[in-house]
Amino acid sequence: MRSPKPLAASQIAAEPHGGSQAIHRAAGLAEEVYEAIFARLMALKIPPGARITVDNLVRELAVSQTPIREALGRLEGEGLVVKTHLVGYSAAPQITRRRFEELYDLRLLLEPEMAGRAAATMTDVALAELTAAAGVMSRNGGTDERARYSQFARQDAVFHDQILEVAGNELIRETLVHQHTHFHIFRLMFHARVTEEALDEHAAILAAFAARDPAAAEQAMRVHVERSRDRLLPAFDL
Amino acid sequence: MRSPKPLAASQIAAEPHGGSQAIHRAAGLAEEVYEAIFARLMALKIPPGARITVDNLVRELAVSQTPIREALGRLEGEGLVVKTHLVGYSAAPQITRRRFEELYDLRLLLEPEMAGRAAATMTDVALAELTAAAGVMSRNGGTDERARYSQFARQDAVFHDQILEVAGNELIRETLVHQHTHFHIFRLMFHARVTEEALDEHAAILAAFAARDPAAAEQAMRVHVERSRDRLLPAFDL
DNA sequence: CAATACGATATCCTATACGATTTCGTGCAG
């Protein structure tokens, strides 16, 4: 968990260049390899549980084994890949239902409280940025379902992350961002449908911020997280 | 010359449970390198911010560069070491005061709630184990200060971890354990004095568990964490 | 037909060599 983490959920649509190079030695080769693998995981190009061979990555990325191993080790430390001795690396398995519930339990313990604090310390400029982020979400009616969801996933992550930033606790913010990367993969697997409800709930949170009402913000966030959980829970019954 | 020289048992300096040579083939060399470096960090044999050269590790552990790089990458993913391009690895810097306060903020949001849940679901056997762990802490009056603190640090970690285990949320448990590794290094740096207060506070938590009183357990844990914070805060004024 | 044994392939794991870059010590000039 590194400090300058600029919310990495932005690599979702990274698919265009299908080439096998374009990796230049700008700031460390291992860094780029890491991001390349990370993007593949986030985009489900490597589905959960799938094997990850270093030879394939050597061919695809046109770099030697060493930086690839280093990047894989780092991903292992973050829990996104697992390694079994004499077998190799593979993407982390799909999240279990129990884990899912534990994650929402954690979110419910932290995010409403953080939303309440954010409401107390909200500045006008921060509120404007937050409203802008939420606004982008609502005005994309014509695009197709796939792109629409991708758009929502990014903006939803930004929305929650900005609230945590205003709340002021970087450690909690990093913790939730880290968990979000795991969660994102799960959500993508089931093509969770984005309903208008989520947008309405975001609007309710914004209203509480605008009123500088910590209690209302806390309650609105709690309702939002709980409903988000309930919207996704049926995915486990498939 | 393919003799896999066993890692020197130097990493078990603080661990009295040295179980001789272990299963090399089962776990992999990188695993052992990881644990060796981890132990060095926990024991402050590598102080915060110090450089970590792979050549030194090659000589000390008698293994090649590759498994060392892999282990360092994993440690980087966990945030215990940092890497700067074309400079190398170094131990993570000392925790800042702000980070310290954020950590206790997080603990206060989670641990009292978890203690309350634990009190509700506490079994007799779990309570006995917990009491045993707390009991070990109090009966070591004759030893020297250094060993006494080392003993306390281990048992305190076990105490809190067992409570989280009873509470039932593995994700929260893992999160706090992970943060504890960072915190442990800080606490060790300042030879934080272990007062009898901490033991009394643990006893109060146990009493609430014995009475199966969630509200009392939550309150006792809150008091304990807050006082722990206040005991350590003066270290930043040095 | 099913189950097991065997062998070929793929992959991991380790070791070593070489180039690129930073860092640090030393000497010289101001």
Added chain:
DNA sequence: CTGCACGAAATCGTATAGGATATCGTATTG
């Protein structure tokens, strides 16, 4: 005496080779 420049040492980054092990397909036998 201090600051700067230059060069040597140290270290990282990369690449390649070879040994060890698991996996998978095929053939053989009950």
